[in-house]
Amino acid sequence: MSTPASRPGPRLNLRGAVDLSGLANRPQRPAAPASPPGPGAGPGAGPAADGAAPPAAGPAAGDAPVVVDVTDADFASLVQLSAQVPVVVDLWATWCGPCKQLSPVLERLAQEYAGAFLLAKVDVDANPQVAAAFQVQSIPTVVAVLAGQPVPLFQGAYPEPQVRQVLDELLKVAAANGVTGRVPGAGGGDGEPAAPAEPPVPPLHAEARDAIARGDLDAAAEAYRRALAEAPADAEAAVGLAGIELRRRTRGSQAPEALAAAQAAPGDVEAGLLAADHQVLAGDAAGAFDRLVALVRTTHGDDRDRVRSRLVELFEVVGADDPRVAAARRGLAAALY
Structure with a gap:
């Protein structure tokens, strides 16, 4: 095993080929x-x-x-x-x-x-x-x-x-991907007090997280839906459900193939939606938004409504405060009107 030669800048890729x-x-x-570290450790x-x-x-x-x-x-x-x-x-x-x-x-x-x-x-x-x-x-x-x-x-x-x-x-x-927790008991740094304890996780949220841990996305989605039925204003459940639905839509497909299909047929709504989902999963939200705004410009009727709805759903996944969402909202408005 050797130290690496120079490499291009880091790029997130959720679709690694590693089996854990x-x-x-x-x-x-x-x-x-645990043994305390010795001098100089x-x-x-x-x-x-x-x-x-x-x-x-x-x-x-x-x-x-x-x-x-x-x-x-x-x-x-x-x-x-x-x-x-x-x-x-x-x-x-x-x-x-x-x-x-x-x-x-x-x-x-x-x-x-x-x-x-x-x-x-x-x-x-x-x-x-x-x-x-x-x-x-x-x-x-x-x-x-x-x-x-x-x-x-x-x-x-x-x-x-x-x-x-x-x-x-x-x-x-x-x-x-719905992974939004924090390390239990983590403090704020040298000499600073520990962060306040997080409130208890609501039972249905805990049920959803347990389902995610065992790879049961369907059960996780159902738990978040039940949480929203009980509390429609539960923003965390809404974001969690949006993230789970994103993963369910991309289940069984691979990002390289999805992106290649969308590039080969830029007007294909199904291919464009799947490619945008994979881009958000990989951290390229700006690219996903640009793709869907371009589709909004070139589609009509039900197809345009589907693309617009997917774009709004991905806004939920990425977060309303993200600057990429604000820019894409402006682009969507311009494409629609």
Whole structure:
């Protein structure tokens, strides 16, 4: 395994070819008590001197609840947690120079984001099964896990502004997939008090999240519908349902084929709708909106209504406060009138 050569900028891709099912279903080993780091221990520190593996979801150096060390044996807990909180996985090794540059950046940003994602650090030499599951060819490699699915992020020691950009885009993709929780008990950074505890998750929301965790999108959609029937103003349920419906529409299809079909037949409404769905899932909301606004301009009657309705639904998924939504609303208005 070698450090990477120069690569193009990071690009989110929700349709990674990695299968995490073996890790997700692995029986978990009882966690050993965590050993305090010795003098000089840092991001590149290896396992504890006594050979005990750190506990799953246990704190890494600095007792930061948003940064954890994980192993082959306990990675399953992170796959399960990813149904509620985005998990960013830093794959590194003690001998890797670029890893020692990148790891502090990731840890600092994990603290700054204060629980919006969990940073999981994996020593690839000590944990070859996790490295193999992610098909790691060079390090550092950074991937994410959302709702049990891998999201390739980037390879190499990217500078902090680019890493921050990738993380911001990841959180948008997470929201589009209904993964909007926070790391329990995460604080606000050095010397700052912990964030207030989140209110209890409503039962139907919890039911939907459990269904997402086991891959039952139909049950998750039904739970969110029941929540909306009980409380029509439940904005979180509305966003969750929109995200689940997005994933249900794209189930069984692949982004490259969908995008190629839409490009080959730009006036095909079905192809355009599916391509736009895949673009939103991959974080390219602006591209999806542009595609659908262009379809609105060239369609009429029922087809135009379908495209407009889908565009409004995707606005819900991305979020009304997103500047891309505001720009697309203006474009839609111009196309309609």
